[in-house]
Amino acid sequence: MRLEKKVELDALRHEKQELEVKKSQLKESIHNLRIGVLRSLLSGTTTAIYDGIRYDQKAGGVIDQLYLISSRLYEISHRLSFGLPFGPTTPRAPKDSTSITIAGAKFIVSFKEWNENQIESSIETKLKAREIEKAKILELKAKVATTNGEKRSQAQRFRRDLHEQLKLLQRCPYCEGPLTECNAHLDHIYPISKGGLSSLKNLVFVCGRCNINKGDRTLRTFLKAFNLTEKSVHDDLELLRKDF
Ligand SMILES: [Zn+2]
Numbered sequence: 536m537r538l539e540k541k542v543e544l545d546a547l548r549h550e551k552q553e554l555e556v557k558k559s560q561l562k563e564s565i566h567n568l569r570i571g572v573l574r575s576l577l578s579g580t581t582t583a584i585y586d587g588i589r590y591d592q593k594a595g596g597v598i599d600q601l602y603l604i605s606s607r608l609y610e611i612s613h614r615l616s617f618g619l620p621f622g623p624t625t626p627r628a629p630k631d632s633t634s635i636t637i638a639g640a641k642f643i644v645s646f647k648e649w650n651e652n653q654i655e656s657s658i659e660t661k662l663k664a665r666e667i668e669k670a671k672i673l674e675l676k677a678k679v680a681t682t683n684g685e686k687r688s689q690a691q692r693f694r695r696d697l698h699e700q701l702k703l704l705q706r707c708p709y710c711e712g713p714l715t716e717c718n719a720h721l722d723h724i725y726p727i728s729k730g731g732l733s734s735l736k737n738l739v740f741v742c743g744r745c746n747i748n749k750g751d752r753t754l755r756t757f758l759k760a761f762n763l764t765e766k767s768v769h770d771d772l773e774l775l776r777k778d779f
Contacts, residue, residue, distance in 0.1 A: 707742035708771035720746035
């Protein structure tokens, strides 16, 4: 493939040399044309041969020819500068592709498929992929925001429920110590690990220390282990209309 590419590029270089010669001849010819010849050329009636170049078209044709040569030269130079970045002395192997960056997205352009339409469509595809990526990120952000929103509303509910309980009882129902927004924990009276439910009847706000000490013990074993008065705890829980 690389050899094929090199042959192609060499051919381009050759064509370029020839065209450059032709172009300078053409320019010189036009410059040297006498006014009369130019007139006849303009009228399109005369076939003129000048400096070995045959002009059998109107003068517009000559200019067209010059224009075509110039644009072909431009194209060749462009392709050669992409494909054959020759140093001043050491020729380097031609590249098969190059990378360009458009709107922050990097594209690999292959010279094998040097086709503007293809490049455009690949750019479009890539930009679309980036749009999809962006949409995915936005979706994820929205999800996080929703989760945060849920957490916030859970926290609000926690506070509201705590205040409901504090209206009935202004202390920790287990140790009778202070119970505030800062130290309140929600305890499963019958531990979740033993099948306790997260129902209002089985949930009670207690101080953080009691909640940690109780762990996954049942109420009875916790009260015994920490030498707490069963009767007053039961009274408090009854007041709060809890199951135990
Ligand atoms: Zn407590």
